[in-house]
Amino acid sequence: MVFSNSCKQCTVRAQALCGVLADEQLAPLASCGVQRSLARGEMLVRAGDISSLCANIQQGLMKISHINPAGQEVIVGLLWAGDFVGTPFSGGQSLPAAHDIVALTPVTLCQFPQGRVERTMTDHPAMERALLSRTLAELGAVRSRLSRLARATALARVAGFIVESADRCATDDDGDTITTIELPLSRGDMADLLGLTIETVSRQMTRLKNAGVIGLPGGRRVAIHDPDALAEAAEELA
Amino acid sequence: MVFSNSCKQCTVRAQALCGVLADEQLAPLASCGVQRSLARGEMLVRAGDISSLCANIQQGLMKISHINPAGQEVIVGLLWAGDFVGTPFSGGQSLPAAHDIVALTPVTLCQFPQGRVERTMTDHPAMERALLSRTLAELGAVRSRLSRLARATALARVAGFIVESADRCATDDDGDTITTIELPLSRGDMADLLGLTIETVSRQMTRLKNAGVIGLPGGRRVAIHDPDALAEAAEELA
């Protein structure tokens, strides 16, 4: 249902199709995309919906989350700018969505009619193949997160998340000695993502700060003073 | 890389193709499948391998596992009879495998030349679409496991695993009042799968036994005395 994309700032075309198709082949699809905006906190898909949504995230960050019987929210994945969301084909039975999808920041996305995407895939098998390939890669990525959640300590989870965010959010000022990023998630969201409590997340952040590994200049900003130590902390295990 | 299949005892054809193709379309593929056996513990794929493996599991159970830097093994998924394993196309760049794949029981599988599978997919888009659909479903399933690992108590993890195994291994004697299954995993494998220690798994099994929910008649057998209580325990959270 979701496809990760490693490229940072690319057009809708490149995102959806991984560059396998020429521009003229995409024209019919690109021409029918509708731009849409979501406010922070707005829900795009509700678990249980029978939705034929099919879109590309252009800006912002969304969460894929699940609320368990005890009322706790678990974030099972994030969708960054460039990621694809939705079901690209009707596939006979339209299954209800398994998870909520909610905007964590203001989001802009480009929405397509499902039928049109499906037809484009049928006309251009390379696109479908690319989508399959990307989905397989995403599956591997989720499995890796699974192995971290299974065993890693609270410190390693938090450090790992900062490293990952730094990779994703990498600003252009790479000449600087110190990288500062703006975490896109609240402490509460981080806790839901990492399977911890808000307090524990906060404590580990403080711990990293006191160790001189990161700085917390205020807001949700994080200054990475010692990337190596941070990466090492992310590998540490129970 | 892996596709789950809910059907229990089906032929290679039905498994790989979800019944979307007629038999005669499959003949070229079916005719070049090679049967292969693996002993318990034998490794099919090693993490880092550049493998073009492409096969269907006919009998037995395999684990997809990852050994973390601390030397702990984490099982990120199981492959049951009927599941598909491997990369069905070369996709330009052959990525090295991210995980080990090892037989937990004696396994028989039907292996295909990758190129032939790829060609069959190209000739029959319905097959590729089915594969994509199945992969998306698998992605959802892994996400659900993720949410369980993130928050559930040890008891809930163990109970959940027993429920899942019971669904998978359901023997034909469904007329019986009490269902007994043979767990396909050792305590150690269960621990690796659930992100617990051997001792904790054992303790929770004992706890369920003492509560009268299950019986442990010996070996790896589990008698399910109270399915409802077991399901309830599986939902319980931290």
Next chain:
DNA sequence: CGGAAAGTTGAATGAGCTCAAATGGCGTGG
């Protein structure tokens, strides 16, 4: 400003881990 939400810090509790020893099942060899 002022109120609410978000984040930090502290103390006590408890679930699961570690280390260690006992028990049970099972195949081998006498």
Next chain:
DNA sequence: CCACGCCATTTGAGCTCATTCAACTTTCCG
């Protein structure tokens, strides 16, 4: 057939790390 040894599993005791509950501080917006 029984004794032995090996391996998986169970059980026990103490400890650690993350959670819980609670108070406090900071930041964000109206």
